[in-house]
Amino acid sequence: MCGIVGYIGNRQAQDVLINCLTRLEYRGYDSCGLAVSGSSLEVYKDAVRVNELAGAAPQLEGTAGIGHTRWATCGPPSQLNAHPHLDCRGRIAVVHNGIIYNFDRLKQELLAEGHNFAAEVDTEVLPHLIEKYYRGNLEEAVAAALHRVEGSYAIIVLKADEPELVVARKGSPLVIGLGDRENFIASDVVALLDYSDRVIYLEEGDIGVINKIDIKIKRNGADVLRKEHKILWTVAEAQKAGYEHFMLKEIHEQPKVIRDALGGYSQAAEPLVELAGAGGTDIDSLLILACGTSYYAGMVGKYIMEELLAIPVRVELASEFSYQGQVRAGTAAIVISQSGETADTLGATRRLKEKGCPVSAITNVMGSTISRLADRTVYTRAGPEISVASTKSFIAQLVVLYWLALSYSKVDIRRLADLVMAIRQLPSKVQQVLDKEDAIRRCGQFLSGYENVFFIGRGINHPVALEGALKLKEIAYIHAEGYAAGELKHGPFALLGSDTPVIALVVRDNTYEAVLNNIREIRARGSPVIAVVGQGDEATIGQLADWVITVPRVEALFSPIVNSVVLQLLAYYTARERGCPIDFPRNLAKSVTVE
Numbered sequence: 001m002c003g004i005v006g007y008i009g010n011r012q013a014q015d016v017l018i019n020c021l022t023r024l025e026y027r028g029y030d031s032c033g034l035a036v037s038g039s040s041l042e043v044y045k046d047a048v049r050v051n052e053l054a055g056a057a058p059q060l061e062g063t064a065g066i067g068h069t070r071w072a073t074c075g076p077p078s079q080l081n082a083h084p085h086l087d088c089r090g091r092i093a094v095v096h097n098g099i100i101y102n103f104d105r106l107k108q109e110l111l112a113e114g115h116n117f118a119a120e121v122d123t124e125v126l127p128h129l130i131e132k133y134y135r136g137n138l139e140e141a142v143a144a145a146l147h148r149v150e151g152s153y154a155i156i157v158l159k160a161d162e163p164e165l166v167v168a169r170k171g172s173p174l175v176i177g178l179g180d181r182e183n184f185i186a187s188d189v190v191a192l193l194d195y196s197d198r199v200i201y202l203e204e205g206d207i208g209v210i211n212k213i214d215i216k217i218k219r220n221g222a223d224v225l226r227k228e229h230k231i232l233w234t235v236a237e238a239q240k241a242g243y244e245h246f247m248l249k250e251i252h253e254q255p256k257v258i259r260d261a262l263g264g265y266s267q268a269a270e271p272l273v274e275l276a277g278a279g280g281t282d283i284d285s286l287l288i289l290a291c292g293t294s295y296y297a298g299m300v301g302k303y304i305m306e307e308l309l310a311i312p313v314r315v316e317l318a319s320e321f322s323y324q325g326q327v328r329a330g331t332a333a334i335v336i337s338q339s340g341e342t343a344d345t346l347g348a349t350r351r352l353k354e355k356g357c358p359v360s361a362i363t364n365v366m367g368s369t370i371s372r373l374a375d376r377t378v379y380t381r382a383g384p385e386i387s388v389a390s391t392k393s394f395i396a397q398l399v400v401l402y403w404l405a406l407s408y409s410k411v412d413i414r415r416l417a418d419l420v421m422a423i424r425q426l427p428s429k430v431q432q433v434l435d436k437e438d439a440i441r442r443c444g445q446f447l448s449g450y451e452n453v454f455f456i457g458r459g460i461n462h463p464v465a466l467e468g469a470l471k472l473k474e475i476a477y478i479h480a481e482g483y484a485a486g487e488l489k490h491g492p493f494a495l496l497g498s499d500t501p502v503i504a505l506v507v508r509d510n511t512y513e514a515v516l517n518n519i520r521e522i523r524a525r526g527s528p529v530i531a532v533v534g535q536g537d538e539a540t541i542g543q544l545a546d547w548v549i550t551v552p553r554v555e556a557l558f559s560p561i562v563n564s565v566v567l568q569l570l571a572y573y574t575a576r577e578r579g580c581p582i583d584f585p586r587n588l589a590k591s592v593t594v595e
Contacts, residue, residue, distance in 0.1 A: 002083070002097040003027045003069040004174075005191050006156040006165050009182020009212045013037075013065030018054045020184070020191040021067045023238065025050055026246070026386040027188065028588050029069035031082035035093035038062025041160035043093060045082035063212075064165065066156045066185075068095040071587075074103070075120035084158075085124045087131035088116050091160045094130070096123040097187055098152035098172040106148060122151075130157060139209050142166045143221075146207075152343070154202075156185055168207045173341040173369060176200045176208065176215060178228065183210050188339075189231050189365070190384055193238055197231045201367045229367040238384045245582045247387035247475070251568050252434060255427040257392045258561075260381045261399045262424060283332040285311055287357075289318040289348045290336035293390040293470065294397060298336055299463035300560050301401040307557065308405040308419075319344035322351055333359045334404075338385065338393040340368020349373045362400050364393050378404065387583045389474045391568045394467065398561060399426075422555040426562075432552045433565045440566060443530055443547050444573025447501060453478055454492065454502040454527075455567070456485040456518060458511035464560045465505055468567030475582050476575035485511075485518040496525035503570070505563050506533045506541055509556035519544045532566050534559075 003024030007016040013036045021032055032053050033045020038061040046053060050069065068083035075081040084093040100106070103122035106129065111117065115128045129145035130138075138159050146153070152171030167174055167185055177184035177196035184192050189199055200215065202208060203226065208217040217224050243249035286305055288298035295317055302313040318335070322344060327333070333352050337345045340363035349370060352359050361374035364382050371377040380396035402423055409416050447453065453472060457465035466482035473480050483492060485504070496502070502522050506515050519529055523544060531545035534553045542548050549570075551562040575582050 002071055002187070003029065003191070004083075004095045004097050004154060004156055004185070004187045005067045006065070006095075006158070006167070006185035006210075007182070008064040008163070008165050008210060009179060010063055011182065013062055014057070014060045016184070016195070017065050017067035018050065019194060020186060021050045021069055023191045023193065024069055024186070024188060026190070026388060026583065027069065028071055028388055028584060030072055030077035031079075032067070032069045033082045033084055034060060034065060034067045035084040035086075035095075035158055036060035036062040036065035037158055037160055037162075041086075041091060041093060041158070043084055043086065043090075045084065046079045047077040047082060064158060064163065066093060066095045066158045066165070073099060074122045078119075080119045081121050083123060085119060085121070085127050087127040089131070092127045092130050092134070093158045094123065094126045095156050096126060097154045098170075100125060100149055100151040100153070102150040125149075126153075126155065127157075138162055138164065138166050139207060139218075142168060143207055146170075154187055164209055164211045166207065166209055167202065169202045170204055171343065171346075174202045175367075176202070176210065178215075182212050183215060185210065189233070190238055190386070193231070193233060193235045193384075199229050199231055199367070200226045201229065201369070201372070202226065203372070232366065233384050238386060244576075245387065245572070247389055247391060247568075247572055247582050250385055250387055250392045251565065251572065253383070254392050254395050254565060255431045255434070257380075257382050257396050258399055258427045258430065261396055262403070262427075283311065284330040285328070285332075286313045287327060287331050287333040287352075288313060288315045288336065289321055289333060289345060289352075290315075291318050291342055291344050293394050293467060294336040294338060294342075294345075296463045296467040296470070297394055297397040297401065298334070299466070300398055300460060301334070301405075303460040304401055304405045304557065308409040308411060310410045317344075318342070318348035322347040327352060327355050327357045331357060333357050334362060335359060335370060335374065336362045336397055337368075337370050338364050338380075338390055338397075340365040340370040342370075346370060346373065362397055364396065388585055388588050389471055389571070389582075395430075395561060395564060398564075399423075402558070419555065419557065422558055426554070426558060429552045429554055429562055430565050433562050433569075436550070437569060440549055440569040441573040443549060444570050445577050446547065447472075447478075447530070447570065447574045448476070448577035450499065450501055451478060452495070452500050453480040454488075454496075454500060455480060455482040455505075456488065456502060456515070457482075457505035457563075458485045458515055459507075459509060460557065460560055461505040461507055461511075461563060464563050464567065465503075467564060468503060468571070471568060471571035472574060474588060475571055475585050476578055476580055477585075478574065485515055488518065488522070493521075493525065496522060496527045498526045498528070501528040501530060503530045503532065503567070504545070505559075506531055506537065507556055507559045507563075508534055508537070508553075509559075516541075516544065530570075532563055
């Protein structure tokens with residue numbers, strides 16, 4: 001969940017590191033720090049924001065350095081617990097993303113040998129282990145130290161008076177940016193956009209030695225070559241472009257995101273991926289695995305796939321599947337991860353591969369770990385998403401799932417033609433929602449005064465209700481719960497009242513009358529109701545609801561797209577009214593890279 005960066009070249013490292021760390025702020029953090037090697041190894045760190053660190057830090061002279069933004073997992077946020085961490089003599093500095101399970105045992109061993117510890121974090125054992133094994137070769141010392149470590153890591157090691165950085169990864173992402181007589185390292189390509197558009201992704205177990213001219217990578221002691229990838233994102237895409245928050249910008253980018261996805265895939269003569277075997281025709285069930293927002297996209301995908309492919313679909317949390325999940329013969333799997341680096345989803349993917357299950361990945365990041373693990377990958381083409389709360393990535397995931405299902409659809413040709421026409425209209429339909437933003441903003445102002453909110457939907461919009469509740473929790477800090485509307489009577493009704501608003505998703509499909517009846521029951525308990533309805537139903541629903549948000553009429557199968565955009569804006573304006581830090585909500589990281 002932390003962000004790490006490194007630089008070696010001819011520039012002053014401090015300026016480069018600060019800029020790269022600023023790019024990584026969206027990942028979330030509670031402290032940050034730098035180490036720069038020049039005539040000596042100098043460290044400056046604190047439990048502050050990057051801009052505060054930049055303003056307070058002295059000039060650290062040197063052209064090689066490492067930096068870190070930390071989310072506390074082991075040890076509370078503090079100056080001492082911030083990275084980088086040093087060995088006893090202050091000659092070796094380490095930044096680390098991951099978790100070391102056996103750090104306590106290693107620490108006790110090192111203490112008994114006379115090493116001095118200053119912090120309360122697992123990472124601190126790394127520089128001391130490297131110090132213990134150092135015999136004049138930093139790479140060999142790092143390899144020996146990591147041989148003792150149980151857990152996950154992406155690390156950069158800097159030693160005074162040595163013109164190189166040593167990097168390694170296991171279970172956490174690390175990417176090398178290639179320059180002209182300079183090289184860069186980061187946990188995320190976004191950090192590198194100002195400096196390089198050519199990158200190398202380290203693989204599991206890789207150890208690299210990097211100087212300003214050369215890169216050498218080894219695995220199990222043998223030299224290996226890693227493919228160079230081109231970054232297609234631009235610096236402009238990672239900026240706010242005049243919007244108050246990245247989240248609002250990314251919501252407004254969604255018509256373009258849908259067009260880009262459809263433009264890329266609809267021209268293909270073949271299906272997006274082969275779900276299994278030759279032509280994908282031999283599967284009789286489908287498993288979808290994901291976490292968080294991607295999991296809710298997978299839940300929508302279940303409805304899409306079952307309707308269009310006529311096969312049973314199971315959706316599971318990747319974090320749970322890694323421990324208990326089962327796969328039977330004839331099952332193909334789809335794994336979904338915005339970053340392609342979600343630790344739980346990667347673990348589940350490895351488990352699927354071990355069982356011989358064909359795996360297709362849906363991700364936004366080319367070259368990410370999940371794209372290299374999976375048999376086949378479909379990219380969402382959403383561009384960089386900076387806000388922690390996923391919006392355009394969620395919509396892009398849905399578009400890919402729709403098009404994937406249409407590629408294998410079992411419906412008749414006329415129905416298929418209607419669906420293809422309907423999906424092509426989605427960019428304009430979403431734009432119509434955005435054009436009514438002021439009405440949604442007013443609902444957000446109303447909602448901001450409450451501390452508990454329910455979201456309800458039925459059928460394909462049940463997961464949209466779950467996602468809407470998640471968004472409100474994430475950025476507005478309001479306790480919110482999403483329910484299948486029929487489940488309210490099985491317990492949650494006890495919490496309804498004038499201080500518990502309910503957001504109801506009403507769609508003209510086979511759930512319509514049932515949802516209307518649910519709204520009547522809610523109103524009888526005194527709860528305010530905000531209804532999201534299709535054009536033409538305003539009058540009917542207006543008699544039942546306190547607030548009505550109208551969306552353009554769409555084919556019911558595609559209603560999650562327009563309804564999700566409404567709920568994203570509703571969460572945004574509620575959070576804005578409450579003065580919340582929308583792009584960087586407390587305690588959350590954009591990419592969860594540790595279990």
